[in-house]
Amino acid sequence: MNDILKEELIYQGRICKFTHDTVTFEDGSTGHRDVLHLPGAVAVIAENNEGKLLFVSQYRHAVETELLEIPAGMLEKGENPELAALRELQEETGYKASKIEKLVEFFTSPGVVKEKIYVYMASDLTFVGQHLDADEYINVKTYTAEEVEKMINNNELQDGKSIIAYELWKNRKSL
Numbered sequence: 001m002n003d004i005l006k007e008e009l010i011y012q013g014r015i016c017k018f019t020h021d022t023v024t025f026e027d028g029s030t031g032h033r034d035v036l037h038l039p040g041a042v043a044v045i046a047e048n049n050e051g052k053l054l055f056v057s058q059y060r061h062a063v064e065t066e067l068l069e070i071p072a073g074m075l076e077k078g079e080n081p082e083l084a085a086l087r088e089l090q091e092e093t094g095y096k097a098s099k100i101e102k103l104v105e106f107f108t109s110p111g112v113v114k115e116k117i118y119v120y121m122a123s124d125l126t127f128v129g130q131h132l133d134a135d136e137y138i139n140v141k142t143y144t145a146e147e148v149e150k151m152i153n154n155n156e157l158q159d160g161k162s163i164i165a166y167e168l169w170k171n172r173k174s175l
Contacts, residue, residue: 005030015039015074038115042085043072045165046097046122052142053169054093054125055162059137068141068151069159070166072117081105081118089122093140094130097122103168108160119165121172145170 006022017037024030046054059066073088075081082100090096105118132138143151148166151157157166 002026002033010034034112036113036115038074038113039077040075040081040115041072041117042075042081042088043070043117043119043161043165044085044089044097044100044122045070045103045119045162045169046089046093046095046125047169048095048125048142050142052144053148053166054089054095055141055143056092057139057141067159068157068162070162072161082120085118085120085122090128091131091133092136092138094127095125096128098124098126103165103172106164117161119161119168121165121169145173 002023002025004021004023008020008022009017010020011018015038019035019037021033021035022030023033048054054071055068056071057066057068071089071092073084073092075084082102086097086100100120100122103119103121105116107113108115108117130138130140148157152163152166157163
């Protein structure tokens with residue numbers, strides 16, 4: 001295991017920080033690693049009462065394009081991931097879920113990013129209205145499983161967490 005000898009703050013933003021770390025390696029030598037620290041996130045693949053999956057379409061500045069994704073968002077400090085998933089689903093899509101189950105948790109890009117995403121599936125939805133943040137511009141869309149399969153195969157669905165969630169959801173549904 002590597003030990004951090006020194007963590008130099010390069011940048012501190014509203015939602016992330018970037019550090020340049022001096023570390024010791026297993027063999028006792030030292031080196032440097034740059035790390036982007038994020039608070040963690042949740043994502044929810046939700047099936048409505050008609051059997052369609054909820055997605056959101058929004059412009060993502062970092063990749064300079066509009067992406068289709070499952071509802072997702074950052075964790076607040078100390079927030080329970082399951083409660084955050086329910087919150088994000090309702091804020092972004094307007095739907096409240098009566099059933100929720102964790103599918104997986106994973107690191108997004110562990111070579112350079114310190115972030116874990118918790119992925120849930122939700123069902124038994126009731127529409128209660130969206131509560132978007134002031135800087136969120138989201139369009140809710142619904143798709144059948146067949147349509148999602150086609151979008152993945154045609155490289156139209158490019159968000160990794162959404163693809164992972166869909167494949168796990170599909171596997172769970174076939175059990």
